[in-house]
Amino acid sequence: MSRQAVTIRHVAAEAGVSLQTVSRVINNEPNVRDAVRARVNAAVERLGYIPSIAARRLGGARSYLILALNDRDRTIEGWRLGEGNDWVDQMLYGGMLTCAQHGYRMIFELVDTHAEHVERAVLAALAALRPDGVVLTPPHSDNPAITRLLEERGVPFARIGSGETGAGFAIGMDEAAAGRAATEHLLALGHRRIGFVSGDPEYRLSVDRRDGYRQALAAGGVAADPALEQQGDFSFASGVIAAEALLDLPSPATAIVASSDQMTLAALHVAYHRGLRVPADLALVSFDDTPVVRFAMPPLTAVTQPIAAMASAAAELLIRASAGEAIDPEPRILPFALNVRASTVGG
Amino acid sequence: MSRQAVTIRHVAAEAGVSLQTVSRVINNEPNVRDAVRARVNAAVERLGYIPSIAARRLGGARSYLILALNDRDRTIEGWRLGEGNDWVDQMLYGGMLTCAQHGYRMIFELVDTHAEHVERAVLAALAALRPDGVVLTPPHSDNPAITRLLEERGVPFARIGSGETGAGFAIGMDEAAAGRAATEHLLALGHRRIGFVSGDPEYRLSVDRRDGYRQALAAGGVAADPALEQQGDFSFASGVIAAEALLDLPSPATAIVASSDQMTLAALHVAYHRGLRVPADLALVSFDDTPVVRFAMPPLTAVTQPIAAMASAAAELLIRASAGEAIDPEPRILPFALNVRASTVGG
């Protein structure tokens, strides 16, 4: 299939108008009489005409492509391990479908945030694809090397999971509020020794969630104990170490909030091996709410990130922005949910 | 960013050669002196030149795009439910990375196999993207409306999970052998009343797996009992019904092979509610080996589909085929694995 079956030229001939008129019709531009418009649309329908995205990009200013950039190492590791992390799926769920609704396509790429030449990788994708917009996911969302480059180039972009102001559309959830909600839930259940396992500090949300935890303790009149705060990196292994530490304290934690499902699963694992009952001896609250938490024994209470909704909002904003619409640059804060399950109540 | 920053023209000027020579160098074509080639490559490097994929498609015959087509309803349902099905992830894992290695990109699209106009949807994607190859996944792989269309158009395509011969590269695993292996595993453990829950009959593999089950029983000298064969559709709900039926038999099943993780999880669920111990009272073997089986209690013995490997092979074949290479049309049968876990042995 080297030549396109039906081009704008065929449609123009079929409808008896110029190429330009066909172009106007398929792009919903003004200055076409209704009768002509109908005639062209009929010809498009009859011939089954679909514009070539390559030609549209080359001729005009738009590519009808939205580029989604994910962290290479973490994404591949997730795929390789098959831990059930569905970040990518949820992003596609929200992003792809919204793009499709607007006649756009989402192209998904992996970029290594740590490479000396992040810029090279991003520039290569920009040059090859010339997307109308770029969706950044953590930790790219707060990577100044990337955001600066996009800003310089004038490419509209969205930062998912970032509450920071600055160039690009920030779309996130209130991570601190989520940290508070998780902690308040445990306080309401009567817990006073609540441990917190934070995530990779490279991720801004790791700090925000921990701050929420501290706020909730303070508001609940519970003195902060630095020993109850452990540093993790989202991984199962780091969760094991953190949980061991929290349970080895002279006055051990009776509840743990961990910043990722894998770390919470690790805490569950540690509890099991110590003969602790969950939630009776140790209550657990997780973050992310990936599928595995529903299959854990007991199922885990967890904070849900609205990933699909964030991706959808990002795509929508970028498409409107690239169409020249002026858009409110304020950060969009999307609601999270705390799904209460048997790791904190009943069981 | 309406105009491209650096084009082939800039490179040509920088290197002091014609556009054509630059084109030859970036496409690794012959008839360029080493000295000139080096000069051009230096200019490319210095300017950070990356060819526009749109221009390449328009000018030449190749788009450097591989299109992967998945079933719309099932994929979206999987995303919505968040059951942990990682088919899409594994496909991207194998497909995207292999494409990237060859300078290609994989574009992922959803097509409803049931629509009266499947052809319309596929044609639209072909016309808009003009991919160099198409990867079909079940149930598209065996959908004649799609394969015929691709064949007519001369678009190279691969059929993942299809053992059937015909146009396109068939890349699958030996589903019957997998059904046999699962059954033999149970026979070896002494089971004689082995139930089988098949998947959606629209999927060819559903039939193949069941045939393998029958073959293993026959080879093991166990008489087939039609009551031990239940029809499911891959879903949890259908698995519950099937498991209830198998356990309600006058002579109930002591082991069940179910054609999807969700159906096996359903059987586990039913067993739990009936107070049956797994594997002591009921042994379970699953198909797919998605992440959730590792988190089930007990973890499930399961057959692993080599999805990433199949997607990788598909991408590789299509890229080579679109480069004009003559390729052996024989089906590629990739190895599966039976991961033995506590739902059949020990506990």
Add this chain to the structure above:
DNA sequence: ATGAAAGCGCTAACAT
């Protein structure tokens, strides 16, 4: 409201 001409960044076919 419509059309004609030019050109986007590349590659194919044809020179040389």
Add this chain to the structure above:
DNA sequence: ATGTTAGCGCTTTCAT
């Protein structure tokens, strides 16, 4: 071995 000439299928001026 290298350069020149035409397009590819659209959108963008600019005319009318």
